[in-house]
Amino acid sequence: xxxxxxxxxxxxxxxxxxxxxxxxxxxxxxxxxxxxxxxxxxxxxxxxxxxxxxxxxxxxxxxxxxxxxxxxxxxxxxxxxxxxxxxxxxxxxxxxxxxxxxxxxxxxx
Amino acid sequence: xxxxxxxxxxxxxxxxxxxxxxxxxxxxxxxxxxxxxxxxxxxxxxxxxxxxxxxxxxxxxxxxxxxxxxxxxxxxxxxxxxxxxxxxxxxxxxxxxxxxxxxxxxxxxxx
Numbered sequence: 001x002x003x004x005x006x007x008x009x010x011x012x013x014x015x016x017x018x019x020x021x022x023x024x025x026x027x028x029x030x031x032x033x034x035x036x037x038x039x040x041x042x043x044x045x046x047x048x049x050x051x052x053x054x055x056x057x058x059x060x061x062x063x064x065x066x067x068x069x070x071x072x073x074x075x076x077x078x079x080x081x082x083x084x085x086x087x088x089x090x091x092x093x094x095x096x097x098x099x100x101x102x103x104x105x106x107x108x109x
Numbered sequence: 110x111x112x113x114x115x116x117x118x119x120x121x122x123x124x125x126x127x128x129x130x131x132x133x134x135x136x137x138x139x140x141x142x143x144x145x146x147x148x149x150x151x152x153x154x155x156x157x158x159x160x161x162x163x164x165x166x167x168x169x170x171x172x173x174x175x176x177x178x179x180x181x182x183x184x185x186x187x188x189x190x191x192x193x194x195x196x197x198x199x200x201x202x203x204x205x206x207x208x209x210x211x212x213x214x215x216x217x218x219x220x
Contacts, residue, residue: 034208043199043211044153087152096143096168097209099153 004088009104018075020103022088025069033064033071036087038102044087048073075105083107111136113212115200121218128173128187130215132200135181140202142183143209144175147197159183195219 005023012018024033032051036044048055050062050071061074075082085102112135122128134140141160145153155168157175165175172191176184183200200212 041197041214041216043201043214044209046208046210049208096155096158097153097203098155099145101152 006088006103011106013108018078020073023070024090027068030092031090034089035073038085078107111210115212119216125189130185132183134202143201144185145199190219192219
């Protein structure tokens with residue numbers, strides 16, 4: 001499984017855009033990039049998944065460069081309720097998920 | 110859509126006591142099932158996963174065990190709890206696209 005590296009924490013303010021970059025230098029050809037969000041005392045929640053280029057849904061956007069060795073999760077106009085831990089995972093369909101430490105995002109008023 | 114039930118929600122147990130946590134899944138059949146543990150302020154650690162009834166794979170050597178007696182039932186057990194078993198236990202079910210759905214979790218405190 002590809003190892004991922006992401007910042008330990010990030011602070012932001014309400015209304016700003018938050019971008020979290022994840023490095024995955026040894027990503028394999030059939031690996032997908034998946035992001036989860038976790039609030040305290042809750043299980044992680046799937047946010048977005050992509051293979052290449054850009055993916056956008058109602059919650060976030062995921063930018064993946066051509067070499068796929070990194071990815072950036074973009075949260076537009078964050079609110080206080082976006083304060084959470086965000087995990088970047090890389091792996092192929094059917095594989096077990098491996099969670100790292102994640103990025104703690106704190107949104108301030 | 111899939112729904113995952115876990116109970117109990119919280120549990121306080123003395124060291125050396127047995128443990129049984131249950132997870133049941135609705136809305137899907139023959140799911141892949143997973144048990145994770147999360148220590149305070151840490152990431153998730155995969156403990157067990159199962160691809161079918163009676164099929165259990167262990168990821169980390171420990172004093173915990175898992176069983177899958179029915180297609181949509183996954184049980185985490187221990188004969189004698191250790192202090193280090195304290196944590197937040199999460200059951201999850203997966204799809205083929207590396208996407209998992211997590212239950213509400215059980216907060217276990219071993220005293």
